[in-house]
Amino acid sequence: MSGFRHLLRWESGLAVLAVALFAFMASASSNFATSFTLQSLALNSTVIGFLALGVAPVIISGDIDISIAAMLGLCTIVMADVWHGGVNIWVAAVISMLLGCVLGFANGIFVVLLELPSLAITLGSMGAYTGIAFLILGGSAITGFPNSLVTLGTGLAPGTGIPWSTFVLLAAAAALAFLLHRTVVGRAIFAIGSNKQASRFSGLAVVRTKILVFVISGFMSGVAAVFYAGYFDTAQGGLGSEDLLPAITVVILGGVSAYGGTGTIPGVVLALFVLGILQTGLGVLGLSGQEQTIAVGLTLILALAVSAASRALRARLATAVPRVPSREAA
Amino acid sequence: MRRRLDSVLASVSRAPELGLIWILAAITIYAVAALPAFRTTSNADQILSNSTIIAILALAETMVLLTRQIDLSVGAILGLCAYVVGSAIGHVGGGPAVAIALSLGLGGVLGLGNALLVDLIRMPAIIATLATLSIYGGLQVVVTNGSQLYAYQLPHWVNALYSTHWGPLPAFAAVAVIFVVLLTIAVQLTRWGRDLYAMGSNPGAAAYAGLPVRRHTYEAFIACGALSGFAGLLYAAQYGNVDATAGNGIELTAIAAAVIGGVSLFGGAGSPLGAALGALLLIEIENILAIEKISIFAQELLQGLAIIASVAVYALVRRYAQVRARRRLRLKPVEPLPAAAIEPVPITVEGREASL
Numbered sequence: 001m002s003g004f005r006h007l008l009r010w011e012s013g014l015a016v017l018a019v020a021l022f023a024f025m026a027s028a029s030s031n032f033a034t035s036f037t038l039q040s041l042a043l044n045s046t047v048i049g050f051l052a053l054g055v056a057p058v059i060i061s062g063d064i065d066i067s068i069a070a071m072l073g074l075c076t077i078v079m080a081d082v083w084h085g086g087v088n089i090w091v092a093a094v095i096s097m098l099l100g101c102v103l104g105f106a107n108g109i110f111v112v113l114l115e116l117p118s119l120a121i122t123l124g125s126m127g128a129y130t131g132i133a134f135l136i137l138g139g140s141a142i143t144g145f146p147n148s149l150v151t152l153g154t155g156l157a158p159g160t161g162i163p164w165s166t167f168v169l170l171a172a173a174a175a176l177a178f179l180l181h182r183t184v185v186g187r188a189i190f191a192i193g194s195n196k197q198a199s200r201f202s203g204l205a206v207v208r209t210k211i212l213v214f215v216i217s218g219f220m221s222g223v224a225a226v227f228y229a230g231y232f233d234t235a236q237g238g239l240g241s242e243d244l245l246p247a248i249t250v251v252i253l254g255g256v257s258a259y260g261g262t263g264t265i266p267g268v269v270l271a272l273f274v275l276g277i278l279q280t281g282l283g284v285l286g287l288s289g290q291e292q293t294i295a296v297g298l299t300l301i302l303a304l305a306v307s308a309a310s311r312a313l314r315a316r317l318a319t320a321v322p323r324v325p326s327r328e329a330a
Numbered sequence: 331m332r333r334r335l336d337s338v339l340a341s342v343s344r345a346p347e348l349g350l351i352w353i354l355a356a357i358t359i360y361a362v363a364a365l366p367a368f369r370t371t372s373n374a375d376q377i378l379s380n381s382t383i384i385a386i387l388a389l390a391e392t393m394v395l396l397t398r399q400i401d402l403s404v405g406a407i408l409g410l411c412a413y414v415v416g417s418a419i420g421h422v423g424g425g426p427a428v429a430i431a432l433s434l435g436l437g438g439v440l441g442l443g444n445a446l447l448v449d450l451i452r453m454p455a456i457i458a459t460l461a462t463l464s465i466y467g468g469l470q471v472v473v474t475n476g477s478q479l480y481a482y483q484l485p486h487w488v489n490a491l492y493s494t495h496w497g498p499l500p501a502f503a504a505v506a507v508i509f510v511v512l513l514t515i516a517v518q519l520t521r522w523g524r525d526l527y528a529m530g531s532n533p534g535a536a537a538y539a540g541l542p543v544r545r546h547t548y549e550a551f552i553a554c555g556a557l558s559g560f561a562g563l564l565y566a567a568q569y570g571n572v573d574a575t576a577g578n579g580i581e582l583t584a585i586a587a588a589v590i591g592g593v594s595l596f597g598g599a600g601s602p603l604g605a606a607l608g609a610l611l612l613i614e615i616e617n618i619l620a621i622e623k624i625s626i627f628a629q630e631l632l633q634g635l636a637i638i639a640s641v642a643v644y645a646l647v648r649r650y651a652q653v654r655a656r657r658r659l660r661l662k663p664v665e666p667l668p669a670a671a672i673e674p675v676p677i678t679v680e681g682r683e684a685s686l
Contacts (some may be wrong), residue, residue: 064456116641119400119456123582124637131631138627235625241579245464248457258454290574294468295668297461305451 010255010307018277025281032284033139035161043154043231045276046165046238047072047224049269051247052254053169053176054220056268057213059251062181062260063118065217069244070129071103073237075225077133080142080235089146097222103129104218107285108211121327133286141236145229153230165227170269172223176216177265189213194261249300250275256309276301347592347604354611357618367621378503379492380572383408383561383568385506385609387584388591390557392605395588396517397550399448399455399532399596402581404558406466407440409577410670412625413474413560416572420483429488429563437559438552445551449544471574482572491567506606509557513602519673523599526550530597534558586633587612599648612636663669 013216026033037163051068079096083089157164180186188209190249192199200206229235254271256263278299282292342508383521394401416431424432440462447458481489494501517523525546529536537543566572591608594599602657615636623672 013617110638110642114642114645116638116645120589120641121638123589124634124641126587127630127634127637129631131627131634134627134630135625138625145669167434232496246461248460252457258457288470288471290468293464294472296466297468300457300461301447301451301453304453304457308451308453 006310009185011267011270012263013306014254014267014274018270018273021274021277021281025277025284026165026264029281029284030239032281037280037284039156039161040077041276041280042163042166044280045272046153046163046169046181048243048246048250048275049169049272050172050220050224050227051223051243052250052268052272053265054224056251056254056265057176057180057189057248058118058217059256059258060193060260060263061210061213062191062196063124063210065104065107065108065118065214066244066248067103067122067126068217068221068247069240069242070126070133071218072240072243074103074133074226075100075137075222076228076239077237078141079225079229080145081136083123083145083185085141091150093226095150096225097219100218100220100222100225101215102218104221105211106216107218108214111214112207112210130241134324137235137237139237141234143234145233149226149230151230152235153227153233165254168223168227172220173269175266180265185209185212190261192260193257218308246296249296250294253300253303260297266320301316307330343369346600347607350591350604350607350611353609357611359613361618361621365545365618365621368618373617373621375500375503377496377614378506379500379568380604380617381610381613382502382506383564384580384583384587385606386509386557386561386564387507387580388587388593388605388609389509390554390561391394391581391584391588392513392593392600392602393526393550393553393557394455395585395593395595396526396597396600397547398533399446399547399550399583399594400459400550401441401554401558403440403444403462403466404460404554404561404584405579405581406470406578407437407555407558407577408562408565408580409572409575410440410466410470410473411436411559412477412565412572412576413470413562414560415563416479416488416566419485420479420490424483426487430560434556434564435558435559437562438556440549440559441552441555444555445548448551449547467578470576474572474574477564478571478573484566484570488563488567491564500607502568502657504631505564510602510606516601517602522546522549527598530594530599532598579607583633584609584635585658589637592640592644593647594644595641596629647656 020035031037051072055065055068075096078099079092082095083092087095103125107118107122110116110121110125152164152168155164156162157167180189188199188204189212190207191202191204192209196206228240232239249264250271251268252258253274254263254268256268275296278295279292282295283289287295365620367373387408390404391401411433414436415429418432419429444455444459444462446453447453447462451458475482491501496504499507517526525536525541528539528541529546533543562577565576569576569683586599587608588605589595589608590611591600591604591606593605593608612633615632619632620626
């Protein structure tokens with residue numbers, strides 16, 4: 001169970017980091033620990049959170065999906081277009097989520113049945129989905145979504161001061177955590193990520209599970225689309241492309257191995273907090289968006305450097321302790 | 331017929347990028363026949379010149395892809411180098427030699443940064459270069475500081491380069507040809523190049539065979555960075571204006587060109603010539619779409635489909651080649667021995683039979 005202990009340690013490290021960052025930001029600026037700043041922190045993190053939760057199972061299963069932002073864009077635009085054509089907004093939202101499933105399914109089929117590298121396939125589908133989104137709307141934009149959707153995207157749950165979207169995000173995280181950490185399917189996802197060959201030989205349904213993780217990724221992009229439209233109140237070709245990098249950063253920072261096989265959903269949620277505190281805090285301190293981006297990149301490198309160093313240290317300790325005296329010495 | 335098909339497929343599988351020449355030829359013949367605007371000399375020059383930056387970046391990407399790594403930061407390196415080198419030679423002055431050395435050097439240093447993350451911190455290349463993409467891209471915004479570099483601030487020879495002809499070829503295309511030749515020699519005719527292919531085909535085996543795997547990893551990333559930096563100099567020459575967004579997203583086009591050109595994302599397969607032809611194909615299609623007045627938005631869709639199709643075709647061709655090779659060697663699939671055929675072997679420890 002040493003792997004489990006390591007994960008626990010990674011997540012407690014993240015929690016400590018989140019608390020320390022929060023304390024630092026709050027002491028550095030009196031504007032940080034206000035309900036307005038914290039609410040905008042939560043609202044700003046929602047879309048990235050859904051994308052990160054969606055792509056986490058894919059990365060745990062040893063693959064990658066870089067079309068998440070493109071699926072977000074296409075789902076938002078189809079949803080907006082359908083609504084613009086006179087359909088009820090909630091029906092359009094359901095269509096967006098179903099479309100996400102279909103797009104993810106298409107990725108999964110190509111990756112699994114043709115046994116093609118997921119990086120290449122989702123690079124291709126990223127271009128294809130973005131292109132379709134542009135073709136639907138051309139250069140124009142759709143705005144002015146109904147109040148009910150905007151309330152879901154920006155409103156606060158009465159009596160709590162916490163945005164609706166945060167509750168939905170946490171509920172989705174809980175559902176995914178249950179699926180990944182408490183079910184047979186979840187265990188299969190981890191097994192395939194740590195050793196695909198062995199999983200196949202031990203009779204796991206590799207094909208079905210792989211397709212499932214891509215469908216989850218697409219579905220979560222479709223959900224993210226609903227909240228994107230509700231929060232930004234606009235749909236335009238090329239939207240969301242800047243969310244790909246932060247989403248994958250959150251997953252890796254959350255302790256999911258880029259080689260697959262390890263990682264937890266609570267870790268991803270904690271990493272989302274850390275990143276949100278960092279970005280919002282730096283913004284409050286007056287750093288520009290690009291300087292925040294540099295900080296995010298450096299955080300990612302630092303986190304992985306710390307984990308590599310601790311791994312090396314532990315390996316050295318592990319080999320140093322049980323030193324058996326050699327025959328000559330005895 | 332069957333044998334004939336076999337030999338065709340075999341030759342295709344040895345050098346899949348040569349299949350690309352036929353596709354390029356077919357598209358060119360169609361366009362020459364059907365589109366009067368296509369068959370002008372200036373249009374041909376334009377296609378060749380416009381392909382150069384993507385081709386150089388695709389060559390850069392090929393160096394790391396061959397070793398089973400990837401570099402997502404080439405666009406950011408291009409943008410940063412375009413601005414820094416452009417400003418340096420614009421304000422301080424300097425001839426072509428200085429500019430080329432500066433762009434290669436700065437790009438190489440940025441590539442070294444990637445290599446350090448991959449080798450020392452053991453970050454997977456896709457994550458490491460994702461991080462440096464945001465760092466180098468952020469630095470680009472910080473150094474430009476909201477302003478931009480204008481064409482009139484650059485030395486005259488830089489501005490003139492894009493429209494210069496060296497003999498029949500536009501200077502840009504000639505530069506691309508020079509780099510394709512140099513890199514083809516480097517990776518296909520030298521021991522160093524064979525090492526890169528070996529690392530990409532089987533990193534573990536390459537390390538056990540005593541190849542300097544770590545040193546080659548550094549060399550591949552530095553070469554990739556240096557070429558991307560040089561592409562930045564070309565960017566400044568072609569567009570004149572360099573701002574904070576220069577090179578944004580161009581890395582995906584470069585990877586697309588390399589993949590369409592037959593460079594495998596799993597390492598160990600592909601060639602510089604293929605990568606450059608992939609870039610030429612993408613730009614020629616873009617040119618034809620523009621002439622036919624098809625929405626520019628369709629370009630992205632088409633590019634995405636081209637990536638998927640080419641990856642599928644190369645994978646199928648390579649798989650077929652493997653099956654064929656196995657058949658020729660008469661290797662049967664390994665069947666497990668029946669249990670009775672496995673004789674129990676006594677297990678001995680230091681000469682004594684173990685009591686189990």
